Amino acid sequence: MMMTDASGDTTLHKAVQSQHLDVVKLLVKEDPEFEFLPNHAQETPLYLAAEYDFHDSLINILEYCKKPTYSAGPSNRTPLHAAVIHEHEDCIRSLWRWNNPLCEEPNLWGWNSLHYAVKLGVEDVVSDMLAWKTSLVYLPASNENDWTRAIHIAASEGDINMINKLLNHRPDCRDMFNRNNQNALHVSVLNNQDKVVCSLLDSDKCDSLVDEPDRDGNTPLHLLAVSGNHVPELINHPRAKKMSFIKENQTKRPHICFSSIGCA
Incomplete structure (x- = not known):
């Protein structure tokens, strides 16, 4: 398994890619202490199995290798990153049972x-x-x-x-x-997610989000005015300060007053 081709793939890489399950099982059982190194693309056999949904190969590696490794893959991703990004549910579940803390590992x-x-x-x-x-x-x-x-x-x-x-x-x-000192309500307004805005405002536990200023002094209502969207639930919210000013050192111009669009 130590020999590699021009791409840095070992025999186990090839077996996983070809889905030759008997060969995968044989290679892993033969040397369960072996630390499976990545190829030139930084892909270990385990990473490839997760990325391409070769679940049976992944199971064999996890089952027979005493110390299966998860060397950082492309862009420092783990095998769990690969499985989640591609939504391979069986691989996600197997990797999750094998090593819960994988979910905490950051990529690049x-x-x-x-x-x-x-x-x-x-x-x-x-x-x-x-x-x-x-x-x-x-x-x-x-x-x-x-x-x-x-x-x-x-x-x-x-x-x-x-x-x-x-x-x-x-x-x-x-x-x-x-x-930028923005809460979830700021972010939903910035991304024109009006349904999220209404959902957050539907709970009085989120009332405090309405009048919180971001780093530039903008409340969610200010951002809504700039966007041109019309979300009555935010405009008419009792905590929305329609006549407030943005941060002094950013500009001395007040934001739009919503009376101009029919809201007192």
Whole structure:
């Protein structure tokens, strides 16, 4: 298994790619202590099995190898990243049973498997991960100071069910800010997710989001005015400050007053 071809693939790489299950099983059983190295594309045999949904090969590697490795794959992704991104549910479940903490590992851009599961709306996976560790909702999807969290990702995608799932596990995640000091309501307005705006405002627990200013002093209502959208639930919300000003050191011009579009 140590010999490689021009692409850096070992015999096990080839067996996985060809779905020769008997060969996969034989190679892994023959040397269960072997640490499966990546090819030139940074793909281990386990990563390939997860990425291409070769579930039977993946099971054989996990079952017979005493210390299966998950060396960082392309863009520092784990096999669980690959399975979640491609929505290969059987591979996700098997990798999850094998190693729960895989879901915490960030890729090159700071995104872990939970972030991708939230973005893609894979609710069962998100439920399993949060049931294991609810604090995952606090992990930022960035390798710098972005501070985008799962709630912001769900808001930007307009996924009301996912937002509710996150709030059911950790209600306080509604109060988290990204780098621009924006909450989920800011993000949903910026992404024209009007249904999410209405859903958040339907709960009095989210009332505090309405008049929170972002880094530039903009409340969600300010951003709504700039967008040109018309969401009465936000415009007429009792906490919406229609005549407030944005941050002094950004501009001395007031934002649009909603009386101009028929709202007193």
